[in-house]
Each structure stands twice: as C-alpha cells, then as structure tokens.
Amino acid sequence: xxxxxxxxxxxxxxxxxxxxxxxxxxxxxxxxxxxxxxxxxxxxxxxxxxxxxxxxxxxxxxxxxxxxxxxxxxxxxxxxxxxxxxxxxxxxxxxxxxxxxxxxxxxxxxxxxxxxxxxxxxxxxxxxxxxxxxxxxxxxxxxxxxxxxxxxxxxxxxxxxxxxxxxxxxxxxxxxxxxxxxxxxxxxxxxxxxxxxxxxxxxxxxxxxxxxxxxxxxxxxxxxxxxxxxxxxxxxxxxxxxxxxxxxxxxxxxxxxxxxxxxxxxxxxxxxxxxxxxxxxxxxxxxxxxxxxxxxxxxxxxxxxxxxxxxxxxxxxxxxx
Amino acid sequence: xxxxxxxxxxxxxxxxxxxxxxxxxxxxxxxxxxxxxxxxxxxxxxxxxxxxxxxxxxxxxxxxxxxxxxxxxxxxxxxxxxxxxxxxxxxxxxxxxxxxxxxxxxxxxxxxxxxxxxxxxxxxxxxxxxxxxxxxxxxxxxxxxxxxxxxxxxxxxxxxxxxxxxxxxxxxxxxxxxxxxxxxxxxxxxxxxxxxxxxxxxxxxxxxxxxxxxxxxxxxxxxxxxxxxxxxxxxxxxxxxxxxxxxxxxxxxxxxxxxxx
Numbered sequence: 021x022x023x024x025x026x027x028x029x030x031x032x033x034x035x036x037x038x039x040x041x042x043x044x045x046x047x048x049x050x051x052x053x054x055x056x057x058x059x060x061x062x063x064x065x066x067x068x069x070x071x072x073x074x075x076x077x078x079x080x081x082x083x084x085x086x087x088x089x090x091x092x093x094x095x096x097x098x099x100x101x102x103x104x105x106x107x108x109x110x111x112x113x114x115x116x117x118x119x120x121x122x123x124x125x126x127x128x129x130x131x132x133x134x135x136x137x138x139x140x141x142x143x144x145x146x147x148x149x150x151x152x153x154x155x156x157x158x159x160x161x162x163x164x165x166x167x168x169x170x171x172x173x174x175x176x177x178x179x180x181x182x183x184x185x186x187x188x189x190x191x192x193x194x195x196x197x198x199x200x201x202x203x204x205x206x207x208x209x210x211x212x213x214x215x216x217x218x219x220x221x222x223x224x225x226x227x228x229x230x231x232x233x234x235x236x237x238x239x240x241x242x243x244x245x246x247x248x249x250x251x252x253x254x255x256x257x258x259x260x261x262x263x264x265x266x267x268x269x270x271x272x273x274x275x276x277x278x279x280x281x282x283x284x285x286x287x288x289x290x291x292x293x294x295x296x297x298x299x300x301x302x303x304x305x306x307x308x309x310x311x312x313x314x315x316x317x318x319x320x321x322x323x324x325x326x327x328x329x330x331x332x333x334x335x336x337x338x339x340x341x
Numbered sequence: 342x343x344x345x346x347x348x349x350x351x352x353x354x355x356x357x358x359x360x361x362x363x364x365x366x367x368x369x370x371x372x373x374x375x376x377x378x379x380x381x382x383x384x385x386x387x388x389x390x391x392x393x394x395x396x397x398x399x400x401x402x403x404x405x406x407x408x409x410x411x412x413x414x415x416x417x418x419x420x421x422x423x424x425x426x427x428x429x430x431x432x433x434x435x436x437x438x439x440x441x442x443x444x445x446x447x448x449x450x451x452x453x454x455x456x457x458x459x460x461x462x463x464x465x466x467x468x469x470x471x472x473x474x475x476x477x478x479x480x481x482x483x484x485x486x487x488x489x490x491x492x493x494x495x496x497x498x499x500x501x502x503x504x505x506x507x508x509x510x511x512x513x514x515x516x517x518x519x520x521x522x523x524x525x526x527x528x529x530x531x532x533x534x535x536x537x538x539x540x541x542x543x544x545x546x547x548x549x550x551x552x553x554x555x556x557x558x559x560x561x562x563x564x565x566x567x568x569x570x571x572x573x574x575x576x577x578x579x580x581x582x583x584x585x586x587x588x589x590x591x592x593x594x595x596x597x598x599x600x601x602x
Contacts, residue, residue, distance in 0.1 A: 198479055208456050211458065215455030215466075217451060217455055222434060223431055225444050226433065227430075229393070230425065230430070232414050232417075233413055234509060
C-alpha cells in the first residue's frame with residue numbers, strides 16, 4: 021500500500037524519518053537525552069532504565085536469530101546464563117579480572133551456540149523451537165546441579181569490576197555501562213543487517229530453497245546468526261553477573277527466554293528501533309502499572325494483546341512492500 | 342566436450358520410479374531442451390541436477406566432476422544456476438537485492454568484515470553492486486532496480502529470476518519452463534534473450550519447456566522423456582517426426598481403439 025497523503029501525523033512523521041539526515045538528528049537527540057537522564061533521574065528510575073538497556077542488548081541479540089534469520093529460538097536465556105556463569109565462576113573461583121572474563125564469556129557462549137546450533141539448525145523452524153526450548157532448560161538444570169555453579173542457591177559475592185581505578189558499584193555506573201553496550205549492540209546489528217551476511221539471512225528467511233539455489237549455504241548462515249546472537253547474550257550475561265553480584269539458576273528460566281522473545285516480537289522483528297521500543301515496553305509497562313498492585317501483570321498482558329491485535333507485526337514493523 | 346553428462350540416472354519416490362535409467366549429455370556452449378508430457382519427470386530431473394533431490398542410482402558429471410552427492414549451494418558454486426517453474430523471488434526485497442543474492446557464492450565477507458567495514462569488504466560490496474547492475478541491464482530491468490520484486494508484473498519477475506541466476510556467473514543455466522505465463526511478445530523477447538545469453542555470455546543452456554514453438558526455435562538438441570525414460574533425442578526436425586514422440590504426446594492409435602471399443 022502506498023502511504024496516503026492525508027494529514028495523519030504518524031504517516032507524516034514516518035515520511036519525515038525516511039530522510040537519512042532527519043534520522044541522524046533524531047538519533048543525536050535521543051542519544052543526548054539518554055546521556056543526561058541520570059543527572060535528573062532518581063535511583064528508582066535509573067534502575068528501571070538500566071534494566072531497559074540491559075533488555076535492549078538481549079533483545080537485539082535474539083533479534084539477529086529471530087528477526088534477521090527467521091529462526092524461532094525459545095531458549096535464548098541459556099546463552100545469557102552461559103555468559104553470566106562464565107564471569108561469575110572465573111572471578112569468584114579463580115580470581116580472574118572481570119574484563120578478562122568477557123572474551124571467555126564470548127567464547128563459551130559461542131561454543132554453546134555451535135554445539136546446539138550445529139546439529140539442530142538443519143531442522144525446520146517448529147522443531148528448532150522445541151529443541152532450543154529443551155536446551156534452555158538443560159543449561160538451567162545443569163547450573164542448578166553442579167557444584168562449581170553453586171547449585172540451586174547460585175553464586176554470590178561476585179566482585180564488582182574496576183574501571184581505571186573506579187569501582188563500578190553505583191547505579192549510575194551501570195546505567196552508562198549498559199547504555200554503551202546497547203549502543204554498540206545497535207551499531208553491530210545495523211552493520212550486520214546491511215551486509216552480505218545480513219542479506220543472506222533475509223534470503224534464507226524469505227525462501228530457503230531459492231536461497232540455497234542461489235549458492236547460499238542455508239545451514240551455515242543460520243549457524244552464523246545463531247552464534248552471533250549467542251555472543252550478544254554472553255556479553256550481556258557477563259555484565260549482568262557483576263551488576264547483580266549474585267546469580268542463581270532461577271534467573272534463567274524458560275519465562276526469561278519468552279520475555280526476551282516477547283520484546284522482539286512486540287517491538288517489531290528485524291527492525292532495530294522496533295526491538296528497542298519492545299525492550300523498553302517490556303521493562304516499563306510493569307513499572308508504570310505498579311500502582312495496580314498484583315493486577316499489573318494482568319494489565320501488562322492485556323496491553324500486549326491489544327498491541328498484537330492491532331499491530332500484529334509489532335509496534336515498529338518492517339518496511340512494507 | 343560435454344559440459345553436463347548424466348548416466349543411467351534413477352530416482353524413486355518410495356517405490357515409484359520417477360526417473361528410469363536416464364542418460365543424456367549437454368555440450369559446452371549449446372542450447373539444449375528437455376521436453377515431455379506432464380509428469381514425465383522433467384522438474385524432478387532438474388532437482389536431481391541441482392542437488393535438491395538425491396538420485397538413487399546413476400552418475401552426474403558437471404564440468405568433468407561428479408556432483409552427485411553435493412549440496413545445492415555447492416553445485417551453484419560449481420557453476421550451475423537455475424530458475425524455478427513457479428517464481429521463487431524474495432518478494433519483499435528490492436529487485437537489486439534479489440539479484441545481489443546471486444553474487445553471494447562468488448564473495449566471502451563475513452561478520453567481522455561487516456562490522457568493521459574493512460576495505461576488502463567495501464570493495465566486495467562495490468563488486469556485488471556492479472555485477473548485479475550489469476545483470477539487470479542485460480535483462481533490461483536496470484531502471485526498476487529499486488522496486489520491490491513482488492510488485493512487478495509477471496514478465497518482469499521472470500526477468501529478475503534470470504538476472505539473479507546470471508549473477509551467480511554460471512557455466513550452465515537451467516531454465517524450468519521459462520515461457521510459462523508469458524504473452525506472445527514476451528515469448529519473442531525470451532527467445533532473443535536466450536540466444537543472447539548463449540552468444541554473448543557463452544553460457545550453456547538447458548531448458549524444460551512446454552511451448553513447442555519456442556523449443557523448436559531455440560534448441561540445437563532436444564531430449565524427449567516420458568515416464569522418466571528417454572524416448573527420443575535429436576534436432577527439432579528429427580524429434581518432431583519421431584513416432585514415439587507423437588505417441589507420447591497424442592497417444593497411439595491402439596490406445597484410441599481401446600478407448601472407443
């Protein structure tokens with residue numbers, strides 16, 4: 021459908037956004053707002069916003085798998101867990117410097133991605149969803165039963181990292197850490213989306229057989245997406261571990277995977293702004309409705325239903341054909 | 342020299358023999374056709390050649406190498422490109438993006454190259470665009486490169502498929518019913534395009550087609566199959582006068598007698 025030339029504010033706004041220059045202005049303003057918010061926000065707001073940036077990273081990571089490559093992954097929390105436990109174990113058990121655990125966390129989540137993705141990505145989507153669901157649960161149950169992961173009570177007393185002599189311990193520190201990570205995640209997602217690899221994901225998502233006939237290694241590019249998504253989760257998990265200073269297996273349940281997936285679908289699969297909006301909606305809605313007490317999750321659910329009914333492709337959908 | 346050589350190929354679908362001991366060759370630089378009544382196994386044969394189906398027996402040699410157990414993308418990389426009987430475009434993507442898919446197997450940039458936009462990656466993107474534009478210009482669609490493929494008229498969508506196949510830089514181009522759904526003028530253009538691809542780009546062509554007029558006009562060699570078996574082979578004149586071919590298409594007089602008895 022061609023955009024109608026009526027006076028709809030939304031339509032006009034979208035057209036205005038089509039210009040690269042205008043987009044840059046909007047981005048700069050938003051970045052500036054995100055940078056100065058901690059100066060005016062109270063601790064509660066800061067905590068909520070930090071959490072929103074944290075989910076932005078996770079959602080952008082899952083978006084590579086679900087949005088770009090079109091693979092339904094119901095066990096994404098597993099990679100987040102692998103990253104968190106890698107950092108947790110290395111810092112508290114072996115006394116490794118936090119910053120050195122990040123490459124280790126990336127490596128471990130990558131290996132986890134290859135182990136689970138290698139054999140399963142040959143499957144078509146429905147089967148893949150079930151297998152990833154199982155994998156997510158396996159990781160959680162392993163974490164609960166191993167000694168090195170602290171069993172059911174998890175790891176506590178994970179040391180806070182220092183950055184050029186400053187100990188990262190206050191809310192404001194972690195706000196900026198997660199903001200920077202989220203910006204990096206956006207940048208990497210954007211560059212990937214507009215590359216040979218990004219196009220390959222889209223070809224495979226649209227028509228696997230035609231993509232294969234064009235010389236694209238279907239399983240190979242899917243694995244690529246899966247492993248990159250896993251790495252995003254691993255990095256986010258690393259920072260999560262030092263922010264919380266304690267992690268337990270119950271952080272990485274199936275519900276967590278679903279929540280992240282919800283952020284991606286709610287905002288709009290495959291669109292970076294959409295995914296950010298989705299991640300914020302995920303974190304902010306329950307907070308906004310806090311006044312309703314125990315009813316707030318119900319209201320959250322109703323809001324989501326309404327969004328899915330009226331905007332089935334997400335709040336910020338992909339470009340229409 | 343034969344570019345493609347198929348020997349005693351057999352394909353079964355749970356007991357049913359779709360292709361039976363089929364052998365034929367396609368010479369380098371020729372335009373060959375494969376014809377036969379509906380259900381004769383033509384598209385199944387294409388799927389065997391391009392790696393989508395695994396034949397149960399027989400040999401397929403392409404450019405003197407066996408491609409029997411290779412994956413479709415490896416076969417494309419080896420230089421065999423195909424179009425589909427029912428258009429299989431990436432509909433929500435632009436014409437240009439569709440054609441760029443063909444260059445995927447001729448390039449190599451990965452995730453790191455994409456994130457850091459290394460000089461090598463940028464040169465490669467440049468190359469992908471240039472080749473894709475050349476292919477689009479070749480089929481006469483350059484001015485429509487930024488439109489969404491799904492919005493084009495049918496004839497243009499066919500051209501996108503050809504451009505996309507050409508962008509894989511094939512040695513052999515397999516066309517599955519290229520004239521299906523085209524009007525008279527478009528068919529004339531198609532004939533020119535097929536000759537053009539062979540004469541100017543030196544690409545060998547094998548096509549499956551129902552439109553006999555088109556087949557007779559462009560083909561240098563025609564292979565006729567029925568029930569998965571080769572029943573005739575030769576030039577247009579030879580095939581047209583072969584009683585077995587006439588029987589396969591029109592039915593034999595004996596059968597007719599039986600029918601009316």
